[in-house]
Structures are given as structure tokens and as C-alpha cells.
Amino acid sequence: MSALAVTTQSPFDVAHDFAYHRDDFQALSALIYADAGIVMPEGKAMLIYSRLTKYLRDRAVSTFAQYIDLLNRDPQERRRAISALTTNHTKFFRENHHFEHFARDVRPGLIRRALGGGRVRMWSAGCSSGEEVYSLAMTLLGEDQVMARRIAGSDIALLASDLADHVLETGRAAIYPSIGTAEMPARLKQNWAKVEGANIVISDAVRDLVRFRQLNLLGNWPLKGMFDVIFCRNVMIYFDEPTKEKLLDRLCAKLQPGGFLYIGHSERLVGPAVRRCDPVGPTIYRKHDA
Numbered sequence: 394m395s396a397l398a399v400t401t402q403s404p405f406d407v408a409h410d411f412a413y414h415r416d417d418f419q420a421l422s423a424l425i426y427a428d429a430g431i432v433m434p435e436g437k438a439m440l441i442y443s444r445l446t447k448y449l450r451d452r453a454v455s456t457f458a459q460y461i462d463l464l465n466r467d468p469q470e471r472r473r474a475i476s477a478l479t480t481n482h483t484k485f486f487r488e489n490h491h492f493e494h495f496a497r498d499v500r501p502g503l504i505r506r507a508l509g510g511g512r513v514r515m516w517s518a519g520c521s522s523g524e525e526v527y528s529l530a531m532t533l534l535g536e537d538q539v540m541a542r543r544i545a546g547s548d549i550a551l552l553a554s555d556l557a558d559h560v561l562e563t564g565r566a567a568i569y570p571s572i573g574t575a576e577m578p579a580r581l582k583q584n585w586a587k588v589e590g591a592n593i594v595i596s597d598a599v600r601d602l603v604r605f606r607q608l609n610l611l612g613n614w615p616l617k618g619m620f621d622v623i624f625c626r627n628v629m630i631y632f633d634e635p636t637k638e639k640l641l642d643r644l645c646a647k648l649q650p651g652g653f654l655y656i657g658h659s660e661r662l663v664g665p666a667v668r669r670c671d672p673v674g675p676t677i678y679r680k681h682d683a
């Protein structure tokens with residue numbers, strides 16, 4: 394063998410604390426694809442292993458084969474396992490150009506409507522632990538506290554949904570380490586968050602606008618009404634092409650004519666939604682008027 398030859402050992406060739414074979418990985422990968430649309434190639438085999446061992450320990454099973462058997466019998470355990478396999482990275486004012494666009498081009502019209510007695514609805518789909526929806530709600534309330542009180546008193550609501558229960562709990566608690574708030578504009582932080590020790594607590598005025606809800610984007614959406622703004626960012630990166638197309642088509646169908654869709658920086662509009670929305674900025678789309 395030459396000195397440069399690299400041997401790559403398969404993760405299934407080594408001994409693990411909990412017996413784990415390629416067909417276990419394949420069964421789990423098929424399960425998360427079926428339940429959540431998330432594609433997990435073999436490169437993620439050890440990620441699956443490390444995220445699930447805690448649950449095997451909790452349920453006192455010693456092999457992945459036994460645990461998969463349990464997942465096929467116990468829907469609650471299955472939901473916990475799927476949640477544990479999601480990737481929930483997020484932060485306040487992530488991809489800030491979206492919030493700048495919203496503040497400049499969308500917010501004024503929505504506020505006019507709301508203060509005139511109209512209804513305004515927004516949705517953070519795949520909200521993770523809530524930083525995205527709170528960034529949006531803070532931007533909506535804005536810098537002027539007097540105006541914010543009028544806005545908060547109007548018919549405005551934000552829905553924040555995710556598949557994973559554990560991140561929704563963090564969102565509902567609305568307490569975050571201060572260290573993760575570096576991107577939060579100073580004035581908005583001053584208005585809408587309170588510093589408590591090493592944390593910030595989101596103000597009630599912002600929290601009252603937001604409702605967190607468990608929802609699988611692949612399943613039924615028992616959602617009444619349409620949305621003026623939908624953020625669905627960094628969720629589709631885990632999906633295959635047909636799942637992306639279908640999801641975008643459904644999101645587009647839930648947008649009001651003239652409504653705005655914001656997607657993640659490495660995502661793009663695909664499928665039938667392309668014919669119903671125009672790009673109006675980087676990864677920002679506006680649905681055609683009726």
C-alpha cells in the first residue's frame with residue numbers, strides 16, 4: 394500500500410456500546426424520512442447513534458435493533474426519537490437582511506392595515522427554539538414604544554411551529570443566554586428584552602403576539618386562514634427535491650395574494666410555487682396579487 398493510501402473504516406465495522414449495524418441505520422434513516430421528510434445519508438450514521446443512545450439507556454435496551462422494534466410499537470417514543478434527530482441550530486436576527494427587508498418593505502403596509510382594523514397573520518414554519526419568530530415580532534413592534542402599544546392592541550398574531558417538542562418548550566419559556574443575542578439591534582433589545590443574570594427574557598408584549606404549536610410540515614395543517622408573511626428558513630435543506638416542491642407549493646397556497654415568503658440563504662424556490670411568486674430580494678418572494 395502506498396504511503397498516501399487512506400483506509401476509511403465503516404462505522405459499522407467497529408464495536409459500539411450499543412450494538413449498531415448498517416441495517417439499523419437504514420431502518421432509522423427510513424423512519425425519519427417517512428415521518429419528517431429529513432434525508433439522512435450514511436455519513437450521518439454516527440450522528441444518529443450519538444443522538445439516540447440516551448434514549449436506549451432510558452428505555453433500558455442494549456441494541457439498536459431492540460430500540461427500532463420499540464419505535465415501531467410506541468408512537469410517543471417514536472416522536473421523541475424523531476425530535477432528537479432534528480437539527481435545531483438557529484439564532485436571533487439570523488440572515489438579518491430578511492428582517493431589514495421586512496421592516497422597510499412589508500411592516501408599514503401591515504401596520505396600516507392592522508391599525509385600520511384589519512387582520513395580520515405571520516408564520517415561522519420550522520421555528521426551532523423561537524429566536525426567529527421573536528426577531529420578527531420585535532421588528533414588527535419596532536423602536537417606538539407608543540406606536541408599539543397601538544400595534545400590540547390590534548389584530549396581529551404570529552404562529553411559530555416546529556416538529557420537535559423540546560425546542561418549542563424553549564420558545565415558550567422565552568429565556569435565552571445573553572451571549573446569543575449579539576445580533577439583536579440594541580434598541581429592540583432595550584425595548585423588548587430584559588437582562589436577568591446571564592440571560593435575557595423576552596418581554597410579555599412580544600410573547601403575547603406569538604403562539605407556539607407542534608406541527609409536522611409534511612402532515613396536515615389544521616390552520617385556519619391565510620398568512621401575510623411566512624418564514625420557512627433552513628428547514629428544506631434537509632429535504633429531497635419532491636418534498637421541497639410540495640412544501641413550497643403548500644406554503645404558497647397559505648400565503649395571501651401579495652404575501653411574502655422568506656427562505657434560507659442556501660435554499661431556492663422550486664416546483665409549482667415558482668409560477669406563483671416573484672423574487673423581490675435574496676431568498677425573498679412575493680406571491681402574485683389575486
Ligand SMILES: C[S@@+](CC[C@H](N)C(=O)[O-])C[C@H]1O[C@@H](n2cnc3c(N)ncnc32)[C@H](O)[C@@H]1O
Nearest residue numbers: 429479481482483519521556557609610626627
Ligand atoms: C435548522 S432549524 C431552522 C430554524 C430557523 N427557521 C432558522 O432558520 O434559524 C430547522 C428546524 O426545522 C424543523 N423541522 C425539520 N423537519 C420538520 C418537519 N417535517 N416539520 C416541521 N419542522 C421540521 C427542525 O425541528 C428544526 O427545528
